[in-house]
Amino acid sequence: MKGIILKDLYDNFYIKKNLASFIFGLGFIVLTAGLVHTQYSFILYVELIATILGSFALEAASEQDEKASFDKLQITFPVTKSEIVIAKYLLALIFLAASNLLSLIFTMFHVFAWNTATFVQGVQIWCTGIAISVAFTAVSYVMFFLFGKKVATVLYVIIAVFITSIYAASSVIIGLDDFIAANKTALLCISIPAAFLLFGLSCLISIQIYKKRHS
Known part of the structure; x- marks a missing residue:
């Protein structure tokens, strides 16, 4: 399992195209998030940072696997098909932890430097981002295992745009002040527990998909 995780990390950060995409995407988010200090941008970027980066690990690895037909070789390794899938989900948790840590740092800037929200409000919004990012990653991983990289990426973008649209609409209907002030x-x-349960269920579903595809 460790070898699979290292191989996926190689796909993400050693291949120049994928590394450039990661740096550009992360840099764009951090730059724009740092320049705009409004309640709207605070909530949007806290939710987006972890949500987008959480699924990045499998997206890049899936592209390389499909190009090289690596799955045919991978199933000959001395690991079970379940362990192959679990390894990819473990890497997802690593990406989620790192991206949510970045979101926490961003949240603290909004709380202490830019005074966009109180400490309690900021932490609650950050925790909301954890739930959304874990749930979104759970759904997107099933899509990648079920449909492959190309179709899953399209669905991934559609869902991301849909979530952003819901946020934009709700911010107008409910009001940002009321949303931030509400006790969550x-x-x-x-x-949060429901999101992690969904993540576990997603892993089990992906294992069955992977086994069926390579049976």
């Missing part, structure tokens, strides 16, 4: 403790106590 009860919602987070449900949504």
Whole structure:
């Protein structure tokens, strides 16, 4: 499993095209997020940073696997098909942890430097981002295993745009001040465990898809 994780990291960061895409995407998000210090941009970027970067690991690795038909070789390794899938989900958790840490740093800037929200409000919004990013990654990973890189990427973009549109609409209907001021403790106590349960279920579904495809 360690070898599969290292191989996927190689696909993400050693191949120049993928590394450039990662640096450009992350740099664009960080730059624009750092320049605009509004409540709207705060919530949007806290939710987007982890949500987008969480699925990046499998997207880049899937592209390389499909080009080289690597799955045919991979299933001959001394690991089970379940372990192959689990390794990719473990890497997803690493990416999610790193991207949510970046979101936390961004949140602290908004709380202490730019005074966009109070500490409690900022942490609650950040925790909301954790739930959304884990759930989104769970759904996108099933799509990548089920449809392959090309189709899954299209669906990935559609869902991301849909989520962003919902946020834009809700910010107008509900109002950002009301959303930020609302106590989200009860919602987070449900949504965060539910997101991780969905992530676990996603892994089980992907294992079955992978086994069926390579049986």
